[in-house]
Amino acid sequence: MNCERMKDLLADYLAGELDEKTLAEAQGHLAGCAACRGELESLSAIWTKLGVLPKEQPSDALRSRFYDMLEAYKENLAKGGIAARPLHSISLWLSRLMPRRPAYQLALAFGLIIAGLGSGYFLNVRSRSNARFEVATLKQEVDEMRRTVAVSLLKQASPSERLMGVSWSSRIDQPGGEIITALLETLDHDSNVNVRLAAVDALYLFYGHREVKDGLVRSLAGQTSPLVQLALIDLLVGIRERRAAEALEGLIQDHKLNPKVKKRAELGLVQLS
Amino acid sequence: MKTIVRLAGSIILFWAVGMAGSAQQNQTDHAVVSFTNPAKPGTVEVDVREGSITVRGYEGKDVIIDARWRERVLIGEKREMEAALAGAEEELDQEELARKKAQAEKSRGMKMLAVESMGLTVEEEDNVIQVRVEEGKRAVDLIIQVPFSTSLQLSCRDDERGVTVERVNGEIEVDTSDGPIVLTGVSGPVVADSSDGEIKVVFGKITPGKPMSLSAMDGDIDITLPLDVKASLKLKTDEGQIFTDFDVQLTPSQQKKEEDERKDGGGYRVTYEKVTLGLINGGGTEIQLTTYEGNIYIRKAK
Numbered sequence: 235m236n237c238e239r240m241k242d243l244l245a246d247y248l249a250g251e252l253d254e255k256t257l258a259e260a261q262g263h264l265a266g267c268a269a270c271r272g273e274l275e276s277l278s279a280i281w282t283k284l285g286v287l288p289k290e291q292p293s294d295a296l297r298s299r300f301y302d303m304l305e306a307y308k309e310n311l312a313k314g315g316i317a318a319r320p321l322h323s324i325s326l327w328l329s330r331l332m333p334r335r336p337a338y339q340l341a342l343a344f345g346l347i348i349a350g351l352g353s354g355y356f357l358n359v360r361s362r363s364n365a366r367f368e369v370a371t372l373k374q375e376v377d378e379m380r381r382t383v384a385v386s387l388l389k390q391a392s393p394s395e396r397l398m399g400v401s402w403s404s405r406i407d408q409p410g411g412e413i414i415t416a417l418l419e420t421l422d423h424d425s426n427v428n429v430r431l432a433a434v435d436a437l438y439l440f441y442g443h444r445e446v447k448d449g450l451v452r453s454l455a456g457q458t459s460p461l462v463q464l465a466l467i468d469l470l471v472g473i474r475e476r477r478a479a480e481a482l483e484g485l486i487q488d489h490k491l492n493p494k495v496k497k498r499a500e501l502g503l504v505q506l507s
Numbered sequence: 508m509k510t511i512v513r514l515a516g517s518i519i520l521f522w523a524v525g526m527a528g529s530a531q532q533n534q535t536d537h538a539v540v541s542f543t544n545p546a547k548p549g550t551v552e553v554d555v556r557e558g559s560i561t562v563r564g565y566e567g568k569d570v571i572i573d574a575r576w577r578e579r580v581l582i583g584e585k586r587e588m589e590a591a592l593a594g595a596e597e598e599l600d601q602e603e604l605a606r607k608k609a610q611a612e613k614s615r616g617m618k619m620l621a622v623e624s625m626g627l628t629v630e631e632e633d634n635v636i637q638v639r640v641e642e643g644k645r646a647v648d649l650i651i652q653v654p655f656s657t658s659l660q661l662s663c664r665d666d667e668r669g670v671t672v673e674r675v676n677g678e679i680e681v682d683t684s685d686g687p688i689v690l691t692g693v694s695g696p697v698v699a700d701s702s703d704g705e706i707k708v709v710f711g712k713i714t715p716g717k718p719m720s721l722s723a724m725d726g727d728i729d730i731t732l733p734l735d736v737k738a739s740l741k742l743k744t745d746e747g748q749i750f751t752d753f754d755v756q757l758t759p760s761q762q763k764k765e766e767d768e769r770k771d772g773g774g775y776r777v778t779y780e781k782v783t784l785g786l787i788n789g790g791g792t793e794i795q796l797t798t799y800e801g802n803i804y805i806r807k808a809k
Contacts, residue, residue, distance in 0.1 A: 392658075392678055392680075392696075393678075393680050393696075393698040393720075394678055394696035394698055394717045394718055394719065395717075397698065397718040397719075397720055397793075397795075398717070398718050401718060401793065426680065426682075426698060426700070427682065427700040427722055428698045428699070428700055428720035428721070428722050428795070428797075429698070429720075431720070431722060431795075431797055432720065432795065435782075459700070459702075460702065460724050460799070461700075461722050461724055461797060461799060464745070464799065492724070494724075494799065494800075
């Protein structure tokens with residue numbers, strides 16, 4: 235046995251936890267090594283001093299304080315549970331979407347998330363009643379953030395990013411004029427058929443808004459892609475927009491119209507009347 | 508930095524005259540253009556009215572463009588001329604018709620010398636290379652080699668040979684009116700549309716997160732995805748059918764709309780859009796496939 239090993243074993247030696255073989259080896263080493271003996275003595279002195287310290291007994295006051303705290307915590311948990319869940323799911327939702335975005339467009343969005351989450355937690359801790367109000371505010375802020383992100387994505391050069399913009403728009407609860415204008419703009423002027431098709435689907439979710447119906451009726455005449463024309467006709471007939479009849483008649487007059495679209499438009503006219 | 512390469516100048520003039528008529532069959536133009544910043548992935552935009560586009564990824568930094576001019580004069584124009592000579596098309600302008608007829612009469616028994624510029628323009632600015640072919644000239648088959656990570660924006664109208672892309676990892680945007688779209692060994696987000704042609708895409712892997720969308724009016728859509736792909740499919744077809752060998756988990760359509768107009772004296776209606784939502788391996792990258800008449804095939808990579 236060397237000194238290195240002996241130092242590792244000193245504590246166990248003092249506590250009497252060494253097995254017989256190791257104990258014999260250790261004693262053999264200690265007999266021949268003054269340095270290790272010195273070490274053992276000083277360590278043993280510390281142990282003895284520690285041994286005479288009185289044991290701390292918890293007072294009765296501590297016990298009752300602990301149980302009070304536990305009760306309060308349980309109560310809080312039961313009441314706060316409802317409010318905590320939506321917060322949790324929103325942040326989950328955010329974390330699922332965030333890492334995929336290009337850094338620039340999202341700088342603003344990130345700011346909003348941090349502000350939203352930060353103030354959300356802060357108020358939640360402060361009081362329960364405030365938390366519920368704060369979740370509503372947070373929802374609004376998330377909506378606002380989606381609006382900002384959607385509008386900025388819709389202006390990107392990459393069609394895939396514009397598709398993402400349309401997809402973000404369709405997740406907004408309260409679209410507001412800005413989003414509806416942006417989606418109608420996309421439907422009318424986007425250079426890519428796929429993006430325009432996606433815009434039709436997204437606008438379908440907001441057809442309750444008057445300007446959406448107006449925009450859809452107006453847009454029909456300007457579309458050149460048969461697939462977009464079909465999607466628009468289906469949508470307008472589906473929501474029974476009677477003002478679409480005139481636009482459909484105009485479309486049927488166009489001699490360059492795809493025959494399949496013409497058939498669908500004629501059928502649509504019958505369904506609307 | 509702006510580089511403009513105007514091709515087919517005097518060289519072709521001498522060449523064409525020297526080789527006489529036989530040269531016209533395999534007349535080619537060749538150009539090598541580099542990006543302003545080769546370290547950053549660039550973009551190549553090609554717009555061809557009549558002709559085909561083939562793009563291949565290769566281990567280089569420059570973009571190499573080969574243009575093979577077809578022997579015949581513009582297909583469309585020829586068609587028009589034939590129609591004019593047959594005196595059939597009432598849609599054509601009468602004056603134009605008469606002029607074309609007279610021209611055809613004058614050139615009888617002679618052959619055309621292709622001495623003018625073919626009208627190919629290649630332009631580079633800010634890592635974007637634009638390749639354009641002037642309309643009203645001859646049809647062309649473009650073969651372009653690009654670095655693997657290049658993004659593509661390809662547009663091809665009025666031609667039956669369509670667009671072919673091989674081994675390119677950037678974002679790809681393609682539209683054709685008549686020709687097929689065939690993409691092989693691609694990974695980036697693909698957004699493609701064809702009116703009359705079919706779309707076939709074989710993905711090597713999928714860049715996660717970026718939505719894709721393919722749409723075809725009359726043709727089929729046929730995509731091959733990696734085995735372990737995580738995808739959320741949105742499938743929409745009017746008259747076509749959908750086939751797959753993936754284990755697709757169909758979810759109820761989100762496009763359900765309930766309408767209650769009973770308060771206002773109307774009826775109550777629940778409508779479903781003709782959209783099918785399907786998840787592969789739990790869902791992930793959004794892929795929308797839309798056809799009117801064509802079928803949709805979603806295949807597992809072999």
